[in-house]
Amino acid sequence: MAVTLDIRDLEAGVRLDKWLASRFPERSREGWKTAIREGAVRINGEEAAPSRILAAGDRLDLPALPSKESLLPQPQQIDFLVLYEDDYLAVIEKPAGLAVHPSHGHADGTLVNAILARFPGRLSDQGGKERPGIVHRLDKDTSGVMLIALDNRTHEKLARLFREGRVGRYYQALVRGIPDVPRGLIDLPIGRGGVNRRRMEV
16 A cells, blocks of 8 residues: 655655665665656655655655565566677667566566566676666667676676767657658757656657
8 A cells, every 4th residue: 555654854855765765775766766757756745856855744655665575577478589699798679668677657577577587697787686687778668779788797888888978879760740851950858748747758
């Protein structure tokens, strides 16, 4: 069942995600960030950002809290294409409609569950037990190529390449109608949708 808590004076002044991870360590801080962004955590009846600073008297509404063991992803046989594989990494094609890792609303049936079954005992744990082998991500409804780390050293090297901007990402999108110009630049902020908070919009 859901949980409702009131913030006391001594608990005020702390980021929401940090407070939740400290109070409920059965879910990682990244796991709490995901739950917050998806609207599963509310403060005084309203959605909040992970960086929200708690104030005395704030009322938090939280989702039901499963045990830490039940939060760990389990292997599941889910089809996906392996484009390349060696002792260090795998290059796979994530199909559209498949979430990368478990989160609020997607407890299983994710790419993590699929690669646990496909590469048993071979995935890096650099990103935590909730996201074995995952170096980067794609949105659930986006299909595309992903790199999967099969050991921690490879994970660290791949993550550094992404941080340094040395890995290129190219997207193809379907548009409705015919654009007025064949080429152009869209320079606008991306945020959560006004109607569907789980979708990103320009």
